[in-house]
Amino acid sequence: MAQQSASQRLVEQQGRVLKLWQERMAPPRPDARPVLPMLEALTRALGARRSVQVTDAGHPLGRAQGALDGLKSVDVFQGIVLEVLEEEGALASDERALVLQSFHAFRLALAEAAQRREHALTEAVAKSEERYVVAVRAAGFTIWDWDLTERRIHWSYSVEAMLGHPVDALSSIGMWLEHVHPLDRERVGEGLRSAVEEGRTGWTDAFQFLKRDGSWAGVIGRAWIMHDHAGNAVRVVGGLVDVTEQRSLERKLAEQVQLTRTVAENATSGLFLLDGRGHATYLNPAASAITGYALEHLQGQPLHGRVHSHAALHRPAAVVRDQECTFTRRDGTQFVASCSAMPLAEYDLGGSVLEFRDVTELKRAELQLREAVQARDEFISIASHELRTPLTALQLQIQGMTRGPLAGGVDERVKKRLLGAERSVSRMVQLVNELLDVTRVEAGRLELEVEEVNLSELVRELVDRLQTEIRQAGSAVTVEAPERAMGRWDRRRLDQVIGNLLTNALKYGEGKPVRVRVEVDGEQVRLQVRDQGIGIAPSQHARIFARFERAVSSRHYGGFGVGLWIVHRVVEAMGGAIRLESAVGQGSTFEVTLPVSAPGAPR
Ligand code: ADP
Numbered sequence: 053m054a055q056q057s058a059s060q061r062l063v064e065q066q067g068r069v070l071k072l073w074q075e076r077m078a079p080p081r082p083d084a085r086p087v088l089p090m091l092e093a094l095t096r097a098l099g100a101r102r103s104v105q106v107t108d109a110g111h112p113l114g115r116a117q118g119a120l121d122g123l124k125s126v127d128v129f130q131g132i133v134l135e136v137l138e139e140e141g142a143l144a145s146d147e148r149a150l151v152l153q154s155f156h157a158f159r160l161a162l163a164e165a166a167q168r169r170e171h172a173l174t175e176a177v178a179k180s181e182e183r184y185v186v187a188v189r190a191a192g193f194t195i196w197d198w199d200l201t202e203r204r205i206h207w208s209y210s211v212e213a214m215l216g217h218p219v220d221a222l223s224s225i226g227m228w229l230e231h232v233h234p235l236d237r238e239r240v241g242e243g244l245r246s247a248v249e250e251g252r253t254g255w256t257d258a259f260q261f262l263k264r265d266g267s268w269a270g271v272i273g274r275a276w277i278m279h280d281h282a283g284n285a286v287r288v289v290g291g292l293v294d295v296t297e298q299r300s301l302e303r304k305l306a307e308q309v310q311l312t313r314t315v316a317e318n319a320t321s322g323l324f325l326l327d328g329r330g331h332a333t334y335l336n337p338a339a340s341a342i343t344g345y346a347l348e349h350l351q352g353q354p355l356h357g358r359v360h361s362h363a364a365l366h367r368p369a370a371v372v373r374d375q376e377c378t379f380t381r382r383d384g385t386q387f388v389a390s391c392s393a394m395p396l397a398e399y400d401l402g403g404s405v406l407e408f409r410d411v412t413e414l415k416r417a418e419l420q421l422r423e424a425v426q427a428r429d430e431f432i433s434i435a436s437h438e439l440r441t442p443l444t445a446l447q448l449q450i451q452g453m454t455r456g457p458l459a460g461g462v463d464e465r466v467k468k469r470l471l472g473a474e475r476s477v478s479r480m481v482q483l484v485n486e487l488l489d490v491t492r493v494e495a496g497r498l499e500l501e502v503e504e505v506n507l508s509e510l511v512r513e514l515v516d517r518l519q520t521e522i523r524q525a526g527s528a529v530t531v532e533a534p535e536r537a538m539g540r541w542d543r544r545r546l547d548q549v550i551g552n553l554l555t556n557a558l559k560y561g562e563g564k565p566v567r568v569r570v571e572v573d574g575e576q577v578r579l580q581v582r583d584q585g586i587g588i589a590p591s592q593h594a595r596i597f598a599r600f601e602r603a604v605s606s607r608h609y610g611g612f613g614v615g616l617w618i619v620h621r622v623v624e625a626m627g628g629a630i631r632l633e634s635a636v637g638q639g640s641t642f643e644v645t646l647p648v649s650a651p652g653a654p655r
Contacts, residue, residue, distance in 0.1 A: 058137055058147040059098035065136045066091060072132045077125060086119035087129065094133070094154050103153035109161035122166070123159055130155040192294030198225060200248070200286050214294055216264030233260035233268060240273070248285045253277050261292065270299040321409050328402030330354035330366050342410050344382035355406070362391070365406060369395045379408065387412045433491040436484045443481050450474045475520070483612070490599065490614050498625050500542040502650050507577055508533035508570050510543065514550050515568070521555060526563035527583070529554075533570035537577050539648040545622045552615040553581040553642050559609060560640070561585035577646050584639035593632050626650040
């Protein structure tokens with residue numbers, strides 16, 4: 053009978069091979085199923101008269117891996133297969149070679165799988181180690197283990213991450229203590245020593261610990277002390293926690309609190325801190341001094357109803373700014389306060405801070421000032437009215453003598469004096485009119501009579517009219533103006549504006565040339581009056597447009613300081629603007645811009 057092929061024999065003896073494997077494996081395996089795919093792959097390969105391919109070996113091996121114990125068990129399996137195949141005589145040499153090659157493929161696959169597993173494992177370990185170091189660094193925490201019999205301290209690797217010291221650098225208690233700050237060292241050493249010697253189970257302290265880079269870390273040390281059966285301390289396991297950052301935050305917070313306290317204690321305004329119910333939890337010395345209350349007088353009751361009765365200040369989330377309130381002092385008297393309230397929501401307390409100032413005096417002074425200004429305006433109004441009547445009469449009388457029918461009989465020398473007197477009286481009339489204007493403009497009675505006006509013509513007329521003043525001032529006045537600069541304005545008021553600017557230029561122009569320029573620019577007309585006189589410091593620019601404000605002493609230059617104020621009000625009423633360019637000693641340029649049609653003027 054022809055000898056069966058190796059694969060046929062394996063099919064027949066499959067059960068026996070598996071059984072033998074189960075028995076011979078140490079320890080014996082209850083289940084042969086995991087290695088069955090290997091046996092089947094081998095059978096198929098031999099049937100096809102080839103060996104199991106290295107690339108395919110991994111597949112049948114997949115399930116078997118857990119059941120095989122590495123390469124040794126593959127050897128056992130191979131031994132069993134050969135034994136069963138050669139029971140009835142040696143295998144043909146090519147078949148034997150195929151079997152050996154197949155097992156070689158299994159071995160390779162197994163080794164590869166093992167390698168892969170090892171690699172994955174190393175990687176996982178490395179990762180977890182890395183995570184550990186990062187965690188330690190983040191937590192700022194390290195462990196030391198002091199073996200009292202060996203007299204050695206073992207540190208966890210995290211000591212390097214936290215303090216910079218290599219793991220074996222602080223291996224004796226002496227070295228450990230050397231790194232504690234000199235101010236803490238004795239206390240820490242003594243604390244540890246007594247804890248160990250007196251049979252205690254724990255120790256804790258907070259101190260500064262020297263890092264390798266020379267800086268100090270604020271740490272909290274804690275240790276557990278272990279004892280043998282006889283009660284002797286044998287081991288101390290401790291931890292150090294880095295609290296440098298917390299300490300610095302605590303310090304900053306304390307500084308902030310101190311600063312806030314200093315500000316509150318020294319403020320001149322009164323301050324109340326209120327809780328969510330509106331009860332005072334703090335009041336500063338100023339609040340005490342102003343109201344006569346101390347904290348104990350106000351505890352347990354809302355401020356509202358006792359110190360003030362303003363509902364807006366009582367609402368916890370209210371924001372109140374500079375509101376006028378009436379406060380009641382402890383003795384029952386009252387005062388007017390300016391109050392501000394801010395919620396303290398950030399702290400989630402529902403409370404608020406109330407700041408107040410006693411403004412009774414300020415109010416009284418304000419009232420007095422208002423009354424004084426009113427009295428002054430009334431006086432100016434009455435005085436100018438009263439002065440104008442006799443002055444006008446006087447002016448008429450003089451004019452009668454210089455120009456009327458009587459003029460012919462008047463001696464030339466007297467006439468000359470009379471003309472001088474007339475000029476002075478005109479000046480007085482002008483001043484009185486200016487004052488009257490102030491009261492009129494102030495009372496809001498600046499009514500415009502708008503009509504078609506040629507600004508260029510108005511300027512030329514005015515320069516003609518002011519020839520006497522120009523001569524007296526000694527300034528040459530040039531006019532640069534187009535033939536026509538038309539617009540709808542109040543002629544009389546505009547005349548007043550140009551007149552004021554021009555007389556100022558003559559008055560403060562130090563006899564140097566004065567230039568008046570008119571320009572038409574689309575819907576706008578510009579009037580510029582420029583002198584080369586004393587000039588005005590920029591710090592005074594805004595002020596001189598206010599009523600009765602002057603930038604010169606009245607000893608050197610006469611005037612009421614109302615001209616520019618009136619100019620400003622008139623220009624504004626006509627929808628225009630005024631600009632000043634000047635510096636001390638550099639002359640002044642006043643520039644008025646007007647829309648060609650004053651507001652409210654029919655086109
Ligand atoms: P007054 O000339 O009567 O003092 P104004 O209101 O016309 O009043 O002017 C206010 C102030 O502005 C003047 O007192 C003067 O200090 C300053 N000022 C006005 N015009 C000029 C100018 N052209 N050059 C220098 N200073 C001027």
